[in-house]
Amino acid sequence: MENLISLVNRLQRACTALGDHGEETALPTLWDALPSIAVVGGQSSGKSSVLESVVGKDFLPRGSGIVTRRPLVLQLHRLDEGREYAEFGHLPRRKFTDFAAVRKEIADETDRETGRSTKQISTVPIYLSIYSPNVVNLTLIDLPGLTKVAVDGQPDSIVMDIENMVRSYIEKPNCIILAISPANQDLATSDAIKISREVDPKGERTFGVLTKIDLMDKGTDAVDILEGKAYRLQFPWIGVVNRSQQDINKNVDMIAARRREREYFAQTPEYKHLAHRMGSEHLGKILSKHLEAVIKSRIPGLQSLINKTVIELESELSRLGKPIATDAGVRLSIYGSIDDLNFYKSGLLIQGKLYMIMEICRTFDGIFKEHLDGVRPGGDKIYNVFDNQLPVALKRLQFDKHLAMENVRKLITEADGYQPHLIAPEQGYRRLIETALILIKGPAEAAVDAVHGVLKELVHKAINETVELKQYPSLRVEVGNAAIESLDRMKEESRKATIQLVEMENSYLTVDFFRKLPQDVEKGGNPTHSIFDRYNDSYLRRIGTTVLSYVNMVCGSLRNSIPKSIVYCQVREAKRSLVDHFFTDLGKKEGKQLGKLLDEDPAIMQRRISLAKRLELYRAAQAEIDSVAWSK
Numbered sequence: 001m002e003n004l005i006s007l008v009n010r011l012q013r014a015c016t017a018l019g020d021h022g023e024e025t026a027l028p029t030l031w032d033a034l035p036s037i038a039v040v041g042g043q044s045s046g047k048s049s050v051l052e053s054v055v056g057k058d059f060l061p062r063g064s065g066i067v068t069r070r071p072l073v074l075q076l077h078r079l080d081e082g083r084e085y086a087e088f089g090h091l092p093r094r095k096f097t098d099f100a101a102v103r104k105e106i107a108d109e110t111d112r113e114t115g116r117s118t119k120q121i122s123t124v125p126i127y128l129s130i131y132s133p134n135v136v137n138l139t140l141i142d143l144p145g146l147t148k149v150a151v152d153g154q155p156d157s158i159v160m161d162i163e164n165m166v167r168s169y170i171e172k173p174n175c176i177i178l179a180i181s182p183a184n185q186d187l188a189t190s191d192a193i194k195i196s197r198e199v200d201p202k203g204e205r206t207f208g209v210l211t212k213i214d215l216m217d218k219g220t221d222a223v224d225i226l227e228g229k230a231y232r233l234q235f236p237w238i239g240v241v242n243r244s245q246q247d248i249n250k251n252v253d254m255i256a257a258r259r260r261e262r263e264y265f266a267q268t269p270e271y272k273h274l275a276h277r278m279g280s281e282h283l284g285k286i287l288s289k290h291l292e293a294v295i296k297s298r299i300p301g302l303q304s305l306i307n308k309t310v311i312e313l314e315s316e317l318s319r320l321g322k323p324i325a326t327d328a329g330v331r332l333s334i335y336g337s338i339d340d341l342n343f344y345k346s347g348l349l350i351q352g353k354l355y356m357i358m359e360i361c362r363t364f365d366g367i368f369k370e371h372l373d374g375v376r377p378g379g380d381k382i383y384n385v386f387d388n389q390l391p392v393a394l395k396r397l398q399f400d401k402h403l404a405m406e407n408v409r410k411l412i413t414e415a416d417g418y419q420p421h422l423i424a425p426e427q428g429y430r431r432l433i434e435t436a437l438i439l440i441k442g443p444a445e446a447a448v449d450a451v452h453g454v455l456k457e458l459v460h461k462a463i464n465e466t467v468e469l470k471q472y473p474s475l476r477v478e479v480g481n482a483a484i485e486s487l488d489r490m491k492e493e494s495r496k497a498t499i500q501l502v503e504m505e506n507s508y509l510t511v512d513f514f515r516k517l518p519q520d521v522e523k524g525g526n527p528t529h530s531i532f533d534r535y536n537d538s539y540l541r542r543i544g545t546t547v548l549s550y551v552n553m554v555c556g557s558l559r560n561s562i563p564k565s566i567v568y569c570q571v572r573e574a575k576r577s578l579v580d581h582f583f584t585d586l587g588k589k590e591g592k593q594l595g596k597l598l599d600e601d602p603a604i605m606q607r608r609i610s611l612a613k614r615l616e617l618y619r620a621a622q623a624e625i626d627s628v629a630w631s632k
């Protein structure tokens, strides 16, 4: 028995180290994987009394009425040596050595949450840890009693609230349930049996505890129950005799109470034959035996949980990257030390940093290119600009409206000036074409902007996807800014080039187009016609049609050449030289500035430290648990 307890303790020692105090909730704790023990039952059935005697310590408020009004999560931690003490979750670092004070603090803390009213109940747990050489590592949970009706001053929801809260604790598969039923009430009405049945139908983790056997009516006894004849449980019923209210008032201590309990079972004729498996001490033994069996059966699971966690921690650590060596040498050389060795060392260090920054930038650049090349998503948006956005915008220009007859008349007349054209309205044509083609600048610039937007988005994506940049926030900002600046520059070039394409079309018209026109069109220019004929509707309409087909032809070719210009100036250039400027600037930086760029995110530094600490603990636990597993 002792042997087994030490085994359990060894095992749990490893776990306790890991499960400590919940500051790092992001990391799993082993306490979760280990069994806990909860007491359930009706009000005043003796739950707190039973829990106390399992712990072997007087510290819980007990009594008539609703005394336990908040869940109490009690963690027992075994100390190898030293004085025992208690600590509350809400009062960290205050060590209680007087257990009467612990009881008072539980009562006070209960009141703080629920108010003084002795009827209010809260589901917010109180956390209490007891450190002692005399306990086994274990979590015990004292719960408010189940009720059937709300009493004065309680909300109607109280019955369900308590039931739900209790269920939330005992439905966990690793919770061992002490189902407390008082012997002086009908077992058929036992809330404890009812709810534990519900969460543990096979009774694999439920222990039936019968309290208040000493309070039964004269002439009745609990033999049928204790022998399992009245209600059968998977594990045999255990009867206990706790201290009565009078004992509590008289401060009867636990040792005396246990002795009296032993005597009670040994000397009451009805229970004599059961005495060897009755009483709080026996309950304690059965529980620890059960616990050991459970824990032993969990060892393989724990081993794999630990192994898995070790692997997870290791991989997260490697994802966070190595810390940068900050060598005093750098600082010395910056502040003018002429120490040769230091100078040499700092030179190496600067090179190292430079190299590292460039490596990170290359990674970023690579990811950015992958987005463009379709290895990662997003590059297709650029094609969408060319294939969809640009053509739609060009179509919207509605040249036909621009070249409607009235407008043609107006422009031609204006272009003629004081002297109407003689043969063909050369100036008028030009003006019509120019004023139409100039409209294309709008969609062209919009396409430049749209592609710029996509590229910027891809830069942001690539920044976020470069794991190394997460570690160095300053570098992240600088690289991001530099890349966006580069894109801005490229956009400006691209805008100029694209506008130029449009303007080029205006500066020299395709002569062939007009030469090939059927003579008929030119007839309008026949000098034999009167001046007024020249501006007649059909003449003007013909000019409009001609210009429209020319403009459409040019527009069609620009629709093909604008994307080429944009890709050439923006996309291709971004692929080629996104971080070039940054590299150039980098070369001008000094060690100190480089160091700044590699300033780590303090949160990441912290995370790495705590991960490393965790990993160490888990490795220790791994070794410990392996040794337990092999010594079986």
Ligand code: GDP
Pocket: 041, 042, 043, 044, 045, 046, 047, 048, 049, 050, 061, 062, 063, 064, 065, 067, 068, 145, 211, 212, 213, 214, 215, 240, 241, 242, 243, 244, 245, 246, 248
């Ligand atoms: P809880 O409300 O279920 O936590 O019950 P408590 O442990 O606070 O006990 C309620 C009352 O019943 C207290 O006054 C205890 O002294 C008394 N009590 C509990 N168990 C026994 C028992 O086995 N025998 C006697 N005589 N009194 C008991």
Ligand code: MG
Pocket: 047, 048, 049, 061, 062, 067, 068, 142, 143
């Ligand atoms: Mg209680």
